[in-house]
Amino acid sequence: MSTEENKREADARExxxxxxxxxxxxxxPGDPASAEQPGEDPGTLQGPKVPAEETGAFEEKLAALxxxxxxxxxxxxxxxxxxxxxxxxxxxxxxxxERERSRLLETASERIVVELLPVLDNLDRALEAEGDIREGVxxxxxxxxxxxxxxxxLPVASDGQPFDPNVHEAVMGQPSEEYExxxxxxxxxxxxxxxxxxxxxxxxxxxxxx
Numbered sequence: 001m002s003t004e005e006n007k008r009e010a011d012a013r014e015x016x017x018x019x020x021x022x023x024x025x026x027x028x029p030g031d032p033a034s035a036e037q038p039g040e041d042p043g044t045l046q047g048p049k050v051p052a053e054e055t056g057a058f059e060e061k062l063a064a065l066x067x068x069x070x071x072x073x074x075x076x077x078x079x080x081x082x083x084x085x086x087x088x089x090x091x092x093x094x095x096x097x098e099r100e101r102s103r104l105l106e107t108a109s110e111r112i113v114v115e116l117l118p119v120l121d122n123l124d125r126a127l128e129a130e131g132d133i134r135e136g137v138x139x140x141x142x143x144x145x146x147x148x149x150x151x152x153x154l155p156v157a158s159d160g161q162p163f164d165p166n167v168h169e170a171v172m173g174q175p176s177e178e179y180e181x182x183x184x185x186x187x188x189x190x191x192x193x194x195x196x197x198x199x200x201x202x203x204x205x206x207x208x209x210x
Contacts, residue, residue, distance in 0.1 A: 156191035
């Protein structure tokens with residue numbers, strides 16, 4: 001080979017060597033930038049992955065809460081249904097008691113009226129009789145007292161008794177040296193109790209100290 005040919009080959013090698021160095025610098029396997037995949041953004045950060053165990057535990061708790069909520073709703077519906085039934089039963093019982101009370105009152109009124117009819121008959125006969133009718137009136141009154149007594153009506157004891165504000169009403173006080181203070185001296189209107197309950201107080205005069 002001639003000297004001129006050798007020189008041309010050396011010049012050619014020198015021209016090729018810088019090109020290979022540039023390509024190696026740009027695409028070097030040790031360069032981190034060369035490892036990036038096309039289309040990836042190096043600034044994008046991905047959050048930590050939740051372990052499968054924690055996800056399963058969360059779903060179990062959520063299912064338990066759903067079951068508890070459903071049970072609470074079921075109990076609520078049962079309570080509401082029970083309250084509605086109790087309200088209906090109470091209303092029906094109240095209506096039955098009102099009907100029974102009305103029936104008893106009608107029955108009692110009918111019975112006492114039937115018992116008083118003979119008293120009315122005696123009053124009619126007393127008015128038709130000639131002469132003194134006081135004896136007939138007294139007998140009729142005694143009969144009326146018996147009828148009312150059978151229904152639980154009793155007169156309130158008053159004359160000579162200590163004053164009792166539960167069954168007596170003092171219309172006036174009168175000085176007295178013979179009786180102790182608070183003793184009933186006179187009865188203006190008799191009082192009555194029905195089955196132990198006062199239905200009318202006796203109007204009385206009460207002794208007071210001189």
